[in-house]
Amino acid sequence: MKLILTQPVSGLGSAGDVVDVKDGYARNYLLPRKLGTPWTKGGQKQVDAITAARAKREVRTAEEAASAKASLEGQAVQVEARAGNGGRLFGAVTSAEIAEAIAAAGGPQVDRRRIEVPAPIRNVGDHTAHVRLHEDVTATVTVTVTGA
Structure with a gap:
């Protein structure tokens, strides 16, 4: 079709x-x-x-995407989620939560649909996410998940 x-x-x-x-x-x-x-x-x-x-x-x-990529890759984004014993989260960190954390950290406003997480984030620690800012520009963001 x-x-x-x-x-x-x-x-x-x-x-x-x-x-x-x-x-x-x-x-x-x-x-x-x-x-x-x-x-x-x-x-x-x-x-x-x-x-x-x-x-x-x-x-x-x-041009805007290149400047946003430079600012995103230079900082770690921190997301707080409820976690049980051993650092396992109740649920997973979503792309919407990552987008909110990027905006809260002073980064550009990013649409949640442009954030790609290679594997579901279900543990406390450092993880990576890819943000498609433009067709040719993709930024890699470090997401630090802390337990609450």
Whole structure:
């Protein structure tokens, strides 16, 4: 099934890309979450509008993303969560909590959907998270989890 992506999807493409995916992936994941719309001939106008808007923003945001990356990688972000004996958390640290901690530490406002955690954070200690600031710019953030 051909789709026009309306939001960036990790591992698939960015907004405005026309992608060919399996029917079940489109029907059960991309379309219900409004991450894509079915491709039609009239939809090509939508693709052109999205790519034109992205081209305008791209140069400006690339410079901002590079400066934000420098500030993010230089600091550790601290998140406090409830933990039991042995440092095991009750639940996991979410990307929304990491985004709040980045903002509280004086970093840039980051959307939680742009934060990728390689493995769920379920223990007290230092962990890494990747923040996609731009298509070509990804910052690695050190997340220090403390028990409460």
